[in-house]
Amino acid sequence: MTFFDRLRALVTERDSRLCVGLDPDPERIPGGIDGAVDLCTDVVRATADLVCCFKPNSAFWEQYGPDGWRGLLAVREAIGPDIPVILDAKRADVGHTMDAYARTVFDVLGMDAVTVHAYHGADSLDRFTRYADRGVYVVCHTSNPGRTDLQHLSAPDEPLYLRVAALAERVNEHGNVGLVVGATAPDEATTLRAVSSLPFLMPGVGRQGGDVAAAVLAAATDDPASCVISVSGAVLYEPDPRAAAQRWLDEIRACEPVTR
Amino acid sequence: MTFFDRLRALVTERDSRLCVGLDPDPERIPGGIDGAVDLCTDVVRATADLVCCFKPNSAFWEQYGPDGWRGLLAVREAIGPDIPVILDAKRADVGHTMDAYARTVFDVLGMDAVTVHAYHGADSLDRFTRYADRGVYVVCHTSNPGRTDLQHLSAPDEPLYLRVAALAERVNEHGNVGLVVGATAPDEATTLRAVSSLPFLMPGVGRQGGDVAAAVLAAATDDPASCVISVSGAVLYEPDPRAAAQRWLDEIRACEPVTR
Numbered sequence: 179m180t181f182f183d184r185l186r187a188l189v190t191e192r193d194s195r196l197c198v199g200l201d202p203d204p205e206r207i208p209g210g211i212d213g214a215v216d217l218c219t220d221v222v223r224a225t226a227d228l229v230c231c232f233k234p235n236s237a238f239w240e241q242y243g244p245d246g247w248r249g250l251l252a253v254r255e256a257i258g259p260d261i262p263v264i265l266d267a268k269r270a271d272v273g274h275t276m277d278a279y280a281r282t283v284f285d286v287l288g289m290d291a292v293t294v295h296a297y298h299g300a301d302s303l304d305r306f307t308r309y310a311d312r313g314v315y316v317v318c319h320t321s322n323p324g325r326t327d328l329q330h331l332s333a334p335d336e337p338l339y340l341r342v343a344a345l346a347e348r349v350n351e352h353g354n355v356g357l358v359v360g361a362t363a364p365d366e367a368t369t370l371r372a373v374s375s376l377p378f379l380m381p382g383v384g385r386q387g388g389d390v391a392a393a394v395l396a397a398a399t400d401d402p403a404s405c406v407i408s409v410s411g412a413v414l415y416e417p418d419p420r421a422a423a424q425r426w427l428d429e430i431r432a433c434e435p436v437t438r
Numbered sequence: 439m440t441f442f443d444r445l446r447a448l449v450t451e452r453d454s455r456l457c458v459g460l461d462p463d464p465e466r467i468p469g470g471i472d473g474a475v476d477l478c479t480d481v482v483r484a485t486a487d488l489v490c491c492f493k494p495n496s497a498f499w500e501q502y503g504p505d506g507w508r509g510l511l512a513v514r515e516a517i518g519p520d521i522p523v524i525l526d527a528k529r530a531d532v533g534h535t536m537d538a539y540a541r542t543v544f545d546v547l548g549m550d551a552v553t554v555h556a557y558h559g560a561d562s563l564d565r566f567t568r569y570a571d572r573g574v575y576v577v578c579h580t581s582n583p584g585r586t587d588l589q590h591l592s593a594p595d596e597p598l599y600l601r602v603a604a605l606a607e608r609v610n611e612h613g614n615v616g617l618v619v620g621a622t623a624p625d626e627a628t629t630l631r632a633v634s635s636l637p638f639l640m641p642g643v644g645r646q647g648g649d650v651a652a653a654v655l656a657a658a659t660d661d662p663a664s665c666v667i668s669v670s671g672a673v674l675y676e677p678d679p680r681a682a683a684q685r686w687l688d689e690i691r692a693c694e695p696v697t698r
Contacts, residue, residue: 251504
């Protein structure tokens with residue numbers, strides 16, 4: 179069963195487009211890597227029946243050094259095989275180096291999906307997409323202010339992020355490619371949805387201030403995988419992470435029901 | 439002393455633009471991570487007086503899992519403080535996530551410089567460039583065939599990679615920014631050199647077939663840091679790595695002397 183089919187099944191069964199991000203911050207979590215693993219494992223247990231997937235971001239684990247990678251593996255294991263895990267790693271390099279990154283993410287870390295950058299082009303992305311049962315989200319339009327510096331350049335007849343989306347379609351030979359589309363820019367998400375039916379992974383709500391309703395309305399189609407909303411800090415660091423996840427889920431459900 | 443000043447001093451003192459890449463491949467090196475550390479440490483010892491810097495690529499270490507990061511730290515330590523080390527990690531994410539990557543690369547791993555992608559824009563790059571004593575190479579024009587897919591798009595009046603170079607100039611507030619420019623495309627390197635005086639890090643000779651002479655002639659100026667040629671597998675996996683490094687160095691020296 180492919181990543182997107184597993185994702186579709188869970189989104190539909192649970193009526194949940196909610197992804198919880200697992201991004202430990204050593205300045206907010208006491209106890210070093212053990213504290214990070216404990217907190218993230220607690221949050222996984224508390225929210226496991228509310229989400230369609232989890233998304234650890236590699237940066238937050240790497241800052242703990244080698245122990246961080248052990249912690250990431252421990253959290254991957256704690257999630258178990260039934261809920262897909264997206265490693266938000268945004269990797270990008272030349273082909274033979276991407277082979278090593280793909281082995282790391284899919285074989286060593288046992289992740290179900292990953293985020294990647296497209297700057298190196300199709301021959302680089304192919305090293306990830308050839309894992310047909312895993313998902314590959316291409317970073318397309320990001321949630322930070324600096325997104326306009328390059329992503330909005332005309333290239334030459336349309337913005338670069340639309341060219342990235344077209345490249346992602348081109349490498350979608352196995353039906354396992356999606357797009358990362360920031361939830362902070364619903365207009366661009368609408369523009370993207372008009373030209374692409376790929377599944378969107380949408381970070382940027384919570385601390386980055388994205389509007390959940392606008393993002394869901396822009397992205398959701400009758401494909402249950404069309405729109406996954408990712409929330410990290412605004413669940414992880416809440417006094418009651420389950421209650422916080424439930425509030426986000428309620429807000430997402432109020433926008434647009436999952437239909438298929 | 440900043441990264442680029444240290445690099446300039448070594449390039450001049452040794453008359454060497456040679457960087458040796460440390461990219462262990464578990465299929466070619468027996469003994470798992472210990473074998474990788476032993477081989478790379480041997481190569482570091484054998485070539486330490488011939489190079490201006492070393493460049494481990496994170497992908498090749500990550501594929502060993504948490505032990506890979508311990509191995510990378512061990513190799514960083516074996517190199518010592520006198521020769522700069524560039525971590526070829528090609529990281530890119532939104533600002534607060536880039537903070538975590540920057541902490542990882544500079545504080546946890548103790549690297550002197552890094553490679554990053556510009557797709558997220560200036561506010562993302564700033565999280566690395568604010569480390570004024572470290573170097574930041576922005577991936578600009580890559581050595582793989584797929585580079586044309588996005589990097590050669592008109593955006594709108596000039597190719598995207600030239601816009602990336604302009605963005606790199608813009609974030610070069612502390613004089614610590616360079617460009618990654620593949621050695622497989624000397625014409626584009628020449629075009630870049632005509633508009634940018636930033637230091638170039640040039641991978642792609644060796645297994646990727648780049649022409650050393652063409653790359654050096656395109657990139658080298660009277661700034662000793664202007665052109666660093668990186669060779670990985672074609673040193674690491676040679677029966678006599680020192681002799682191989684010496685041959686590359688001779689070839690580089692024959693192109694264009696270091697003048698400043």
